[in-house]
Amino acid sequence: MLKIENIHAVIDGKKILNGLTLEVGAGEVHAIMGPNGAGKSTLAYALGGKPGYEVVEGSATFMGEDLFEMEPHERAAKGLFLGFQYPVEIPGVSNVQFLREALNAQRKTRGEEALSGGEFLKLAKEKAALLDLDMEMLKRHVNVGFSGGEKKRAEMVQMGIIDPKFAVLDETDSGLDIDALRVVGDGINAIMRAPDKGVLLITHYQRLLDVVKPDKVSVLAAGRIVATGGPELALRLEEEGYDAVMADA
Amino acid sequence: MPEAATLPTRKDEAWRYAAVEALTTLPDWREITVEPGDCFNECLIIEDKEGAPATEIQRIRIAIGDGAHCTIFGVIASCDYARVELQVTLGRGAHFEMGGVTVGGRETTREFVTHVIHAEPEATSNQTVRAVHWGQGTGNFLGNIDVVRHAQKTDAAQDFKGLLLEKGASVNAVPQLEIFADDVKCAHGATVGQLDEAAKFYMAARGISPELARRLLVQAFIGDAYVEMADEEARERLMQVALGKLDKHL
Numbered sequence: 254m255l256k257i258e259n260i261h262a263v264i265d266g267k268k269i270l271n272g273l274t275l276e277v278g279a280g281e282v283h284a285i286m287g288p289n290g291a292g293k294s295t296l297a298y299a300l301g302g303k304p305g306y307e308v309v310e311g312s313a314t315f316m317g318e319d320l321f322e323m324e325p326h327e328r329a330a331k332g333l334f335l336g337f338q339y340p341v342e343i344p345g346v347s348n349v350q351f352l353r354e355a356l357n358a359q360r361k362t363r364g365e366e367a368l369s370g371g372e373f374l375k376l377a378k379e380k381a382a383l384l385d386l387d388m389e390m391l392k393r394h395v396n397v398g399f400s401g402g403e404k405k406r407a408e409m410v411q412m413g414i415i416d417p418k419f420a421v422l423d424e425t426d427s428g429l430d431i432d433a434l435r436v437v438g439d440g441i442n443a444i445m446r447a448p449d450k451g452v453l454l455i456t457h458y459q460r461l462l463d464v465v466k467p468d469k470v471s472v473l474a475a476g477r478i479v480a481t482g483g484p485e486l487a488l489r490l491e492e493e494g495y496d497a498v499m500a501d502a
Numbered sequence: 503m504p505e506a507a508t509l510p511t512r513k514d515e516a517w518r519y520a521a522v523e524a525l526t527t528l529p530d531w532r533e534i535t536v537e538p539g540d541c542f543n544e545c546l547i548i549e550d551k552e553g554a555p556a557t558e559i560q561r562i563r564i565a566i567g568d569g570a571h572c573t574i575f576g577v578i579a580s581c582d583y584a585r586v587e588l589q590v591t592l593g594r595g596a597h598f599e600m601g602g603v604t605v606g607g608r609e610t611t612r613e614f615v616t617h618v619i620h621a622e623p624e625a626t627s628n629q630t631v632r633a634v635h636w637g638q639g640t641g642n643f644l645g646n647i648d649v650v651r652h653a654q655k656t657d658a659a660q661d662f663k664g665l666l667l668e669k670g671a672s673v674n675a676v677p678q679l680e681i682f683a684d685d686v687k688c689a690h691g692a693t694v695g696q697l698d699e700a701a702k703f704y705m706a707a708r709g710i711s712p713e714l715a716r717r718l719l720v721q722a723f724i725g726d727a728y729v730e731m732a733d734e735e736a737r738e739r740l741m742q743v744a745l746g747k748l749d750k751h752l
Contacts, residue, residue, distance in 0.1 A: 301707050304699065329709035341704035345722025351708070354718060359709035415708065 254279050254419055254451040255300075255320075260311030261476075262292075262299045269295040271476030272311070275453075277419075277469075282445070282452040284462055284487060287473035288495045293455045294338060296473065297423040300453075301335035302328055316418065329355075330362035332418030336425050340404040343395035348407065349377065351395050352414050359415065380413030384440045401428030409440040420445050421453045426461040438464025459491040474499055519642040519674040521583035521611040524557045531563045531589070538567035538593065545736050546576035548584045548612075549743045561587045568593040568622070575601045575731055577740045578612040579747040587615040592625035600629040601727035603740070605747045607637030607671070617646040620653040620686075627657075632727045633664040634720055634744070635671035636752060644676040645690070649683050656686040664694040665723050667716070667752065713752075720748055 255277045262270035269292045277283045287293050298306045300313065302325035313320040315333060323331065343351065357367040368376070381388050384406045396404050405425055412420060422441070426434055438461055445452045454467060462470075462484065470486040471478045472495070479499055480486065490498050509525050510517040536542040548558055558581045566572045570593065578584045590598050604612040618627050633641030643662045664673030675692035697719050705715040724744050731737040 301703075303703050324711075325703065325706035326709050326711050329707055335707045337704065337707075341698075341700045343698075343701045343704070343719070343722065345725050346718055351705070351718070354714060355705070355708035355710050358711060358714060362709065411708065 254281075254316055255453065256314045257300075258312050258314075260299065260313060261309050262295055263307045263309050264295065264305060269476055270299065270308075273473070273477050275471060275478055277451045277453055279451055280448040281469065282454055282465060282467045284454045284456060284467035284470045285473050286456060286470060286487060286490055291473045292476040293473055294423055295476075297335060297338075297421050297453075297455060300328075300333070300421050301325060326358070327362065329415075329417075330359040334412050334415060334417035334420040336408050336412065336420060336422035338423040338425075338427060340396045340399075340408050342397045342399075344397050346395050348391040348393065348395050349374070352377065352391075352411060355411075356415055376414055377410075380410050383413055383443060384410045385436045386410050402430060402433045405429055405437060406433065406440075409437055409444070413440065413444045416444070418449065419451045419453075421455070423455045424457065425454075426456055426458060431460075434460060435464055437461075441465045459487055462487050472498060516587070516615055516617075516644055516646075518644070518676065519611070519640065520585060520613065521557075524583040525559075526557075529559055529561055531561045534562060534564045534572075536564065536566045536570040536572050536596075539569045540567065541571045542566075543573045543733070544575075545740065546574065546586055547740065547743055548576075548578045548580050548586070550580045550747075554580055556582045557584070559583075559585045559587070561589075563589045564591070564598075566590065566592050566596040566598055566625075569595045571597045571599075573599040573730070575728060575736070575740060576614070577602070577743045578604045578614070579606065579743050581612070582608075582610055584610075584612045585615060586613075587617075589617045589619075590627070591619045591621050592627060594622035595624045596622075597625065598627040598629075599730050600627075600631075601730060602629075602631045602643075603724045603727050603744050604631075604633045604635070604641040604643075605724075605744050606635055606639040606641065607668075607751050609638045611640045611642070613642035613644070615642075615644045618648070618658065620647070620649040620656040620658060620683075623653050623683075624655045625653065625657075627659070628730070629660045630727045630729070631662045632724045633662070633673045634667065634724060634748070635664070635673060636667040637671060639671050641673045642676075643674075643692075644678075646678045647680070647688060647690075649679075649681040649686050649688065651682040653683045654685045656683060656688070658686070658688045660690040661726075662692040663723070663726070664692075665720065666694065666696055667720075716752070717745065717748065721745060 472480040677690040
């Protein structure tokens with residue numbers, strides 16, 4: 254689904270991604286782990302198209318199309334979902350309005366009919382329940398006054414409503430307590446575990462991978478993938494640390 | 503009235519950022535008296551329409567009686583130079599609520615100028631003004647609050663925010679508080695900024711185009727000015743005038 258080949262990315266003149274190559278197939282959950290400063294978030298932002306994250310070399314093909322040729326909102330409409338490590342607060346815009354506009358904008362780009370207010374609310378209620386988020390929260394302004402955990406859960410409710418083909422989740426587990434982690438992990442499984450979907454799961458911790466069991470695990474260091482393996486690689490990292498695993502790579 | 507006989511210049515404090523060269527005459531003040539205990543609400547709309555003058559100035563002088571309540575909400579979305587000037591005197595325990603929005607591009611100047619006088623104790627006033635400009639457009643808010651010596655327990659607030667959508671646009675904020683009583687609350691704030699890039703990218707990552715993101719963010723921004731409006735329909739109308747202007751020109 255997503256094929257990244259030899260990408261180099263620069264932020265503020267500083268090279269962060271350094272020839273990163275990675276492929277995620279349909280039906281696959283691919284976990285990315287790596288030390289601080291390795292370029293994990295940069296990879297997520299570069300795929301999402303954040304301004305200032307300049308890809309100077311290499312390519313990314315998403316469902317057969319050149320990802321970097323698309324505007325950020327077009328990537329979303331094509332089915333790419335970026336889960337933010339730090340979800341952004343938007344005062345004055347309610348979650349319901351934001352998500353309905355987002356979903357209908359995507360549907361419009363794909364040439365589909367817009368959802369009515371009633372249809373949308375039914376969908377939103379269903380997904381909020383799945384993530385154990387009070388529907389009242391969705392009537393509030395986007396992420397404003399939400400705790401860290403609520404923001405991450407709201408992020409997954411958004412994913413449920415938008416129902417993307419592919420999700421890049423940037424440390425969705427950070428800031429979550431143990432119970433919330435399970436709810437979010439189960440949510441990811443419910444929404445994204447399907448033969449025609451894929452997930453790139455960026456995380457620091459094994460505990461999320463206990464719930465969302467990855468098919469593959471890669472280690473990202475100094476802007477490149479330095480090791481790829483099965484779920485056992487994550488367990489080894491947890492036990493031995495990055496230095497030991499990377500020394501073997 | 504002698505005050506209208508000579509035209510103001512930019513040296514006059516209340517006309518400092520005005521397009522004074524566009525003035526040929528000054529309209530008379532419209533006088534409104536809100537009787538004690540009464541309630542007065544009005545919406546002021548300056549919008550594009552056929553045969554609209556290039557300059558429009560509204561000057562309103564309001565005396566709010568003891569315990570009376572007055573709300574003025576407005577939008578200035580038309581004319582090369584448009585100005586709404588309010589002079590408000592509050593009686594004991596009276597309340598004045600004002601929300602205003604200016605929008606505009608080209609080389610337009612659109613402004614709210616208020617002078618709120620807390621002449622008696624225990625009155626409250628609240629003013630919220632939002633300015634959204636692009637092109638070479640200018641939005642101004644000049645807000646004076648006077649609290650006289652015996653107007654104890656006054657609670658007055660004034661809040662201005664400007665949003666510049668393009669290089670070349672400008673806003674001017676001149677809050678001026680003169681407080682002679684010692685047991686009062688007076689708050690004022692003024693900021694100027696651009697659209698939040700982080701919010702724009704967050705919206706883009708959810709499939710919202712830059713144009714729609716801008717509209718949603720501007721809608722949220724100007725919505726602040728009308729939060730205290732009880733009349734939903736009137737609020738919707740004011741929002742439509744402001745957003746319609748944005749849609750038409752950007």
